[in-house]
Amino acid sequence: MRTALRTALATALVAGVAAAPVLTAGSAFAAGTAPAPTAAASAPAKAAAPAPAKTAATAPAKAAAPTATTAPATTAPATTAPAATAPATKAPAATAPAAEAASDAEAASDADAPVRTVELDGGLTAKVHAKGTQHRYFTATVLRGTSVLGELKAGGGYGAEDTGVFSGYAVTLDAEGEVTAVEAGPEHATPVRTEKLIGGRTAKIYKLKDLDHFAELFLEGRKVGELHAAGRPAVDWEDSTEYFVLNPDGTTHNWTGTTAPLKAGFYRLVDGTILEARFNGTAIGLQTVDPATGKGSGFTYPYAGGRKVLFYGKAVVVMESTGYFSAYVPGAARQSAPQPYNMETGKVDNCLPQRIDLAIGAGTVAELTMTTKGPKAKLVTAGDDKVIAVLDRAHPSLPANAGIVARIDGAHTATPTLYAKLEGGEAKGGTYAFPSLPKGCSVEGLAPAGQAQGNGNGNGTSNGAQAQGGQTSVIPRGGVAAGAELAAEEGSGTLVAAGAGAAALTAAGLGFLAMRRRTAAVRG
Known part of the structure; x- marks a missing residue:
């Protein structure tokens, strides 16, 4: 068991x-x-x-x-x-939502965080943003005005700094988000070619990028200048005689001896192009004109304090804000400065009016114009150009009760002058010469040779812009460079003040001048 x-x-x-x-x-x-x-x-x-x-x-x-x-x-x-x-x-699928969540978190951490906006040279602006958390880096969006030119990245996995060339400037963003800009030079560019210029200089051309070229100018081995053509042509102007234009695509133009004063009126170029110059109150601009219809293409004005290159057909025109311009027609057998053109006759007319503006004291400017029919003088207030008086051969002086003294001496000679005394008391007046007509032009209605023309006050005339009792400077503004035609000259030989009688004219003139002097004293 x-x-x-x-x-x-x-x-x-x-x-x-x-x-x-x-x-x-x-x-x-x-x-x-x-x-x-x-x-x-x-x-x-x-x-x-x-x-x-x-x-x-x-x-x-x-x-x-x-x-x-x-x-x-x-x-x-x-x-x-x-x-x-x-x-x-299917386990990986089950973990996919977690991976997506991590990706979303990373994307959220990569969102833009504005850091600063930096104003750079050359009219550029850089907007800096920070991105990332574990691998923090910076971006800089480079703009000109509202146009985005490009983006830079630095820090994190993008390196210590990033540099790009924009509108002729090398802009650098570093790993700390700081942005700097310097004019781009050969170190940022690729050599293209070397050119010998008419005046003896040498130009070394470099490519920064498409439609962005750079030129260094040398004379006898010594660097004497540089140009940046970033999106628009750049020009070098040597002593008002030689011009060198660098285009954004790297092509160039070089010429000499075709400079002319830029004054209001019409001009003809060697290829038949008709240009019109007009003063707008601030600067003088150019447009092409159809000689048959007189219709213009629209005015273009130079950059403030600089030059502008314009293209009219084949013609290359350089316009100076200082009152000169030059034209060059590639391939033309003959080159010439723009010629004054008479639209009524359809012919070149070199004897168009010449004008200068002079400060003559008491806040007043004298616009002196010489024509083939004699001199004209217009006195205006500086700044707002309100007309005080207009003088010419028919009305060479103001009346004795005008309150100021202004007259044209030698109105029937080839060298007339303006005498003006705007302040009372012991203040001295000044004498100012009218500009001369171009060489080869003559003044009509001159007094017989040897006939003296007294000035009635014992003061002699002068051919310079030297005021008696002090130096007068030429004003580089408005009509100085432009040579604009005088406006309609109602009331020649009198003080001009709308809606006032003869007695009121005198009072208005004296009161205005006193006010100008007081204003100048306060501002000075």
Whole structure:
């Protein structure tokens, strides 16, 4: 009985030991982690089979063996494991939202954070932004006005600094977000060619980028100048005689000897192009004109205090804000300065009126114009150009009760002068010469040779702009450079004040001059 009991217990014990790994393996497949538990389950099954041989009779051990050897049968579902493990293969998809969230966070941290706006030379502006958190870097958007020229990046993975050439300036952004700009030079460019200029200088041309070229000018090996043509032509003007134009595409023009004073009126170029110059109150501009219809193309004005290059057909025109301009027609057999042109006759007329403006004191400017029919003088207030008086041959002086003295001496000579005394008391008047007509032009109605023309006050006339009792300077403004025609000259020879009688004219003149003097004293 005891032997039978021990045998039954041993058989049950062996069976229990063998069954545990099988159950464990089944549970593992159901959880979808079959690969690792499968290896673990097969090992215990093999280890459990010999155990009964050592602790129990051979027969029970053999009886238990089928239980152990059925373990592979329980792993049979492994052949269908793909279906059970499908969720495991989708695990990356399950983690995708987390990756997307990280990407969104990174994008959020990469958003622009404005840092500063920097005004640069050359009319450029740089708007600096900070980006990133772990790998912080900076961007700089470079603009001219509202036009975006490009972007720079520095810091983070973009390097210590970034430099670009914009409108002739090398702009640099560093890793700290600081922006600087200097005129671009050869160190930023690619050499293109070297040219010998008419006046003996040498021009070395460099390409900064498309439509952006740079030139260095040398004389006997010494650098004497440089030009940047960034998006628009640049010009070098040598002593009012030689011009060198560098175009944005690197082409050049070089000429000499075709400069003329820029005054209001019409001009003809050597290729037949007709130009009109007109003063707008601030500067003088140019436009082409159809000689048949008189219709213009629209006026263009020079840059303040500088030069402007204009193209009319083949003609290249350089316009100076100082009152001169020059023309060059590539390929023309003959070159010439712009010639004054008479639209009524359709012919070149070199004897057009000549004008200068002079400060004569008491806040007054004298606009002196010489024509073939004699001199004209207009006195205006400086700044607002209100007309005080107009004089000519028919009305050479103001009346005695005008309150000021102004007259043209030698009105019927080739060298007339204006005498003006605007302040009372011991103040001295001044004498001012009219400009001369161009060479070869004559003044009509001159007095017979040898006939003296007194000035009536004992003061002699002068051919210079030297005022008696002090030096008078020429004003580089308005009509000085422009030579604009005089406006309609109502009331010649009198003080001009709309809506006033003769007595009021005198009072208005004196009151105005006194006011101008007081204003000047306060501002001075």
